[in-house]
Amino acid sequence: MSLARIQLPDQAARGEAVEVRISIRHPMETGFRRDEGGVRQRRNAIVALVCRYRGTEVFRAITSPGIAANPTLRFYLRADRTGDLDFWWIDDDNIAGTASAVRVVV
Amino acid sequence: MKRRRFIEMSLLALPLSARGQANAHVSTIDPLVRSFTNGRDVLPGKVTLVLPKIADNGNSVPVTVKVDSPMSAADHVRSVHLISEKNPVRDMASFYFGPHLARAEFTTRLRLNGSQRVVAIAGLSDGSFWSDVVQIEVREAACTED
Numbered sequence: 001m002s003l004a005r006i007q008l009p010d011q012a013a014r015g016e017a018v019e020v021r022i023s024i025r026h027p028m029e030t031g032f033r034r035d036e037g038g039v040r041q042r043r044n045a046i047v048a049l050v051c052r053y054r055g056t057e058v059f060r061a062i063t064s065p066g067i068a069a070n071p072t073l074r075f076y077l078r079a080d081r082t083g084d085l086d087f088w089w090i091d092d093d094n095i096a097g098t099a100s101a102v103r104v105v106v
Numbered sequence: 107m108k109r110r111r112f113i114e115m116s117l118l119a120l121p122l123s124a125r126g127q128a129n130a131h132v133s134t135i136d137p138l139v140r141s142f143t144n145g146r147d148v149l150p151g152k153v154t155l156v157l158p159k160i161a162d163n164g165n166s167v168p169v170t171v172k173v174d175s176p177m178s179a180a181d182h183v184r185s186v187h188l189i190s191e192k193n194p195v196r197d198m199a200s201f202y203f204g205p206h207l208a209r210a211e212f213t214t215r216l217r218l219n220g221s222q223r224v225v226a227i228a229g230l231s232d233g234s235f236w237s238d239v240v241q242i243e244v245r246e247a248a249c250t251e252d
Contacts, residue, residue, distance in 0.1 A: 064195045
């Protein structure tokens with residue numbers, strides 16, 4: 001079971017703005033919700049997400065339960081060379097996730 | 107001046123006087139705003155916050171933020187902060203941009219606890235801060251009862 005799905009065009013021209021989409025499976029539990037038994041659900045949300053392109057940081061998001069469950073993100077990368085796009089994130093439970101080795105072909 | 111004329115003129119003057127005025131969208135004494143801006147003025151403009159006018163469900167509301175910037179080494183956007191008026195966590199998210207970001211633009215989805223004003227603040231490489239505000243009506247708030 002994959003926790004994240006990344007969408008990229010198959011190929012990009014040099015210097016082109018490449019649309020990058022990622023969606024991550026995560027409840028982004030707010031800490032304010034109660035289950036059927038009235039038990040408060042502990043907060044557990046992704047608190048940080050970092051995207052690196054060929055090792056250089058492109059995009060960093062510091063997040064909270066103010067981001068919807070199963071968070072999605074879309075941004076535009078300037079691809080100048082073929083290289084890997086690596087995502088890393090961490091949640092309140094200190095569980096980190098990665099989605100990496102997505103190759104941007106220029 | 108006739109009273110009617112006076113009222114007409116003051117109504118006209120209202121939006122004009124608010125336009126371009128520093129800190130029109132934010133409170134300068136808000137500690138959350140200060141934590142981003144360090145007390146600098148936040149000017150309205152450059153930022154476009156795209157949210158629907160009405161959201162049936164606050165659990166997932168699409169949002170796009172665009173900032174008018176060439177995104178060059180000399181002139182780029184460093185950060186964007188999204189602030190909620192009514193969420194228990196007002197500091198919804200902050201985004202930091204690196205040199206390979208082609209456009210100062212991104213899209214994600216928010217959770218909103220009821221109808222409110224949402225503010226986006228962008229920090230530029232020259233140290234200035236710019237903002238936009240959107241009033242959104244949320245029919246069914248993201249669940250935060252009690």
